[in-house]
Amino acid sequence: MKKLVQLLSYMLVFVLLLTTPVSALTPSSLTQQGKKPVVQDNAKQQMVQQMAAQMTPEEKIGQLVMPSTHDNEQSMPNEDTKELIQEYKAGSVIIYGNRDAETTAEYNNQLQEWASETNTGIPLFSTADLEYGVNQHVTDATAFPRQMGIAATRDLEAAKEMASVTAEEMKAAGFNWNYSPLADVNTNPNNPVIGVRSFGENTDLVSDMTVAQVEGYQENGVLSTPKHFPGHGDTSQDSHHNLPAVTYDRETLEEVHLPPFQAAIDAGAESIMTSHVIIEAIDPDLPATLSKDVLTGLLREDMGFDGLIVTDAMSMQAIKDNWGAGEAAVMTIQAGADIVMATGSLDEQKETFEALLSAYESGELSQERVDESVERILATKVRYGLFDNRYVDPGEATDVVNSESHKELAESMAQDSMTLVKNDDTLPFDSESDESTLVVGPEIYNQSHYIEDIADAVQGKTNGEVDHYVTSEDPSDSEIDEAVQQAEQADRIIVSTFSASELPAGQSQLVKALGETEKPVASISLGLPYDIKEYPEVDAHIATYAIERWGSAVPVSWEAAVDVIYGASPGGKLPVTIEGHYEFGHGENYEAAAPESAGDIKAFVDQLEEEGAFESDVAPRALKRHLDAVSHYEEQKADEKVIKHMQSFKDLLDHQQTQELMTEEAYNLLQSQADALIEKWEAFAFDSERAMADVEHLSEEIGPRAPGSEAEKEASEYIKGELEKLGYSTSTQTFEFNGGEQQSQNVVAIKEAEGIENPEIVYATAHYDSVPGSPGANDNGSGTASLLELAKIMKDKPANKEIRFVFFGAEEAGLLGSQHYVSQLSDDEINRSAANFNMDMVGTDWDPASQLHVSTVDGESNAVWESVDAASDRLGLEDDRLTLHQLGRSDHVFFHEAGIDAALFIWMEPGTEPGQAGIEPWYHSAGDTIDRVDPEKIQMVGELINSAISDVPIEQEQDTDIAS
Template identity: 65%
Template sequence: MKKMSAFISSVLMGSTLLLPLSASADQSNGNTGPVKSPKDKVIEQIITKMTDKEKIGQLVMPSTHDTESKMPNEDTRKLIQNYKAGSVIVYGARDARTTAQYNNQLQKWAANTSPKLPLLVSADLEFGTKQHVTDATPFPRQMGIGATRQAKAAKDVAKITALEAKATGFNWNYSPVADVNTNPANPVIGVRSFGEKTSLVSSMTAAQIKGYQENGVVATAKHFPGHGDTSVDSHLGLAAVTYDRETLETVHLPPFQAAIDAGVDSIMTAHVIINAIDKDLPATLSKRVLTGLLRNEMGFKGLIVTDAMSMHAIAKEWGAGQAAVMAVNAGADIVMATGNLDEQLETFNALSDAMKSGQLSERRVNESVKRVLALKIKYKLFDHRYVDLEEAVTAVNQPAHKETAAEVARKSITLVKNENVLPFNPTEKKLTLVTGPEIYGSTNFINSIASMVDEKSAGNVKSFTTSEDSTTTEIQQAVKLAEQADQIIVPTFSPSELPAGQAKLVKELQKTGKPVAAVSLGLPYDVKDYPEVGAYISTYSVERWGSPVPTSWKAAVDVIFGTQPGGKLPVSIEGLYPYGRGLTY
């Protein structure tokens, strides 16, 4: 208790001395009961000394703003020091050393701000810390992990991601995606989901939560109560799902219940209207969903964070300020204030004004502040707010991490169809043509795969990149090149529906009579549009924003040239291939 007393005194008297708290603190999820733990008493004493502005600050998570040198700028300092932000979400790409410097600077600003509380520093690290740290380890997307059918692989990926994230200054990851991808045309979830079966998504979700949290990083199950059956991207519009309560309870909620049972410390809301619960408001703003369903019915005691509030599903209809007040009153603990600085300040000011007017009660605010502080204590952020730059670089460059990623990727690659086309022989000096579309204007995808083929094969390689929706002229050029080649690899990509030109490209190449292997880089459903292809491989490696995961492409090239494929379809391909399909050599 002496350490806790010293901590309380140092914080509340404004001293810069921050003595360790975690050694004496209870390590529970911060639940309050009739008998208060030492940690609960500490939290309550801290709260009694906080101003309303400081409390509101703990309820807002702004995205950071950067200088040209990719360090946090003056606007970010103001958000932390003037508006008392208790957490941040970091975007952009930096190497490990710069990331550690960046996050340390954020923590220094917080340490020099009353009441000197450490920051929760978060990021979307769905396919590994690599998503924002350039020299970190890239892992397969979640659908690829689902294709392995191995919960251990899911946990190993989460463990390594957590170790690299924590070393570079992140203590909160917005992963895993617990959405069950039941809609093949879903424009935003897709390969970010483990698959279409509730049982698979549930087991993988629980495994990853343990992998993250046992290694010191807050995990987040998202997007509650399920974004897998939508046909609208909530970044662009407000989606609604019309299935009944039984479907909600049997298909979409179990992965979130599995997350709760696994001890998840955070759940993120979905900007989706769930008609079975609330026909008027998206989950993020609905008390029926967040308090009624998640808290009261499912028993979640942890922290609820909203998805980005600048997304059109929310911002366009309600505006940043009004939506923030609605979200907190609905049961959210932290409002993710992305968007521009004006929108972020609107969020802080609206919550402050609502508290002053009584629209937002002090009791409701204190409930959320308690959960935020409990999380900071549980993850020992008072003792360990800074990271070592050299250790950050070392952590993300462990050869064992890269080997694990490569092994999981090999186990994920799914050979869906093979009519005596594969494997290609790597020792034969055959000319291989690699041709496929640019992805969001980039030719790097096809060029990178061609380079990998060149390294793998004793023969020569030619590559040709078409536009995203391959034109007739481009297809004719590809066919001419194919006539000179001995074997053909055709990557295709669709974030939702496959462009007609890509399907025609595969069909015309198949007509040449040469061995053709098509490789889906995104959703595994591409083969529906070119079912006559001789061989088809799914990699699940690129989502709707085009984030590259070359680890999976490398594994696919290995499989094409003889490595045994290990994946089984985590979704069904309607009319062609069932869930669980996966060929071997």
């Protein structure tokens, strides 16, 4: 009768639970900072207390124990597991082993069915270690990068999304509690158990990543468990085999190791797992799992945690060898833990239940202490809706865990985690090449499939032959010799290393020996990223963070490494320091190919938009609209406008980044692309500052350059030297004047046309002498300097015509320089000659000189005029700045007389009207000084000639097209 009454009481409670509003069951309150993990409905809390009050001692103790399950030959739970649930009243289970999603769902349904058949019918916490995703125990589920790899991405949103996806897959397979993430700060590079399972060595980074994942799990209905409190990151021993102790002081504990746990608590973490580590600063005698000073004093009282405290596996040697299952179970509950993870043999698990029950019945464990944990456990089960629907659909589980979007997220995160630690111009390898590749690496825990899988991935990326060679974990001298012999037959080498603590010496010797073959060698660390410090001379190195100390495989990471080797962009930054070699945060990138045009950058914007790098479509739309305008100016070959608008594009990027409209990676990429395009066009842009330096040298350092003088000869040598610096083949023509009593010279440099036989010839000319008593700054100096600058910027500019830069001497002696040059041209050269652009006083700074005259001998337009008029339109110059003018003397006359279209470019002289000739007194006088040179006017003329020469119409019938 008593049992019937008790059963009716339970049934009443469950009916009330199931009829309580859903809002009282949801875990939405879990992430509210400072909220204790209690049911947020007073009636519901009272029902939890009533349920606990009705439970027998066996049922209460059962809720405090989490045994690992036992399986039959079909990988389903066996009768031993049923006994633990139904006879020992286990309230939770931890599941090991590997099954597909459908089988896992059936497995969890069976466990929940057995629990439902007990007197209380309380649903189970079904738990697992799923640190890198459900794939850790569900074979067809998604495998994500390990935590150190996730931290290498520096992407908190991705970290949270990974946890959200994992929670979705967990629930589909029947799990409701994950022992993840690790909140350990891995400050000991030789830590034998944490390593790549940690987010890294930086407390802030670990804290931020921990919070992101706690929120990702719990907002999606799965309990999250930061571990291993109060920190396992500085240990030098593995608690699976020994009892580690850390000796740092309380300040180090509080500043380095506790903040991630505090951040998780503040974010509403539902549970925290203890470590089997002695923290001497708190309790020098007992490991944290058994220490009341740690669990109650530090975690509960000092840090304000009121969620579930679950122990790490109690079968680990740190506990088992020193206290045994029963004694340790009692000690941890006394210390403040809520759930004992009983993972030993069936006998040890039963011992755990029996020891706790005995301690409870004897009073060693107080009713208050036990009831506190029981109520906390039941309240959490209510809050997470375990009473609502304990079963899952096995058929749906397969579809959920095989989601293509989940796989794509894992692949994207894996590539973003790949850390290119070193690259001496070795990577990427050319995937189109037929070169052969040797893949070398060690067995990992006696398994060769890791290296074989990498070789298969390499074969999928290259056209060349791929061979592989697997050594032992610590390669012998003979194995190293064999690897080197095979490497001698290959064109390039990929070598993998693996360490869970210290790298075996044979592996580092292998990498060094392969490097001595002088073949390109790329190394991959499959485990800890510190391996490269043992072989720092290697050509290139990628850290993958792919395999932890048990050898669990995360192929998505080494496949991403192979992708990076063959050109995919590495996105990772080191989450740790590689002492003596690389700092925290280090990570190299492949430079994106320099853009040829704004269209190339627009293609990057499209790609980034597709990858989700923008908050909305507003930012990329504005960027692409701006780039379309730049493309318009590129078509016009308007160098300065391209540069100006690309600078505005950079300003737009700055604004969008400040407004957080794009990711930092997208911002950095587009900024570098913009800089590269600006640099390209700056190479083709006229630079008046450089021209002014030549003006200064000619007019001040050399001074007046009278025909036939040593100064004129010095000027010609300077001009020739500047052209030779640019790589031009130069020549000098010497001619006589003044009845043969004096000599002058022309300097010539030729830019060959590209890929054209017998090309048309365009001349760009100026003279460099000056009359006695005049520095020649505004007269011949500015024209010469402008021509030198044009030679600089046209050196690397594609051309479909031959461009000849000719610097004439002795103008004042009857314009003999140009006359002599034209007289030396052959009939073939005359026939191929299209135009002559002659620059004279192009930099005068005189107020009335507001019009630039394009002077022809007869005042009629010709090919030169048409080209410069079209260039003026493209450059947006005002109409009144450019005037067709007649001037029947100067260097262009002799080209005209030879039948070559020619024009002289000269600023309107003070007081001179169109059609008139005249030179004011300050020209060819001591007043012709450098302070009368206007860089802006030189710039304008330089831009015009630069653009006009490029587009000069070779035949007159082209004029209309050019002008349009």
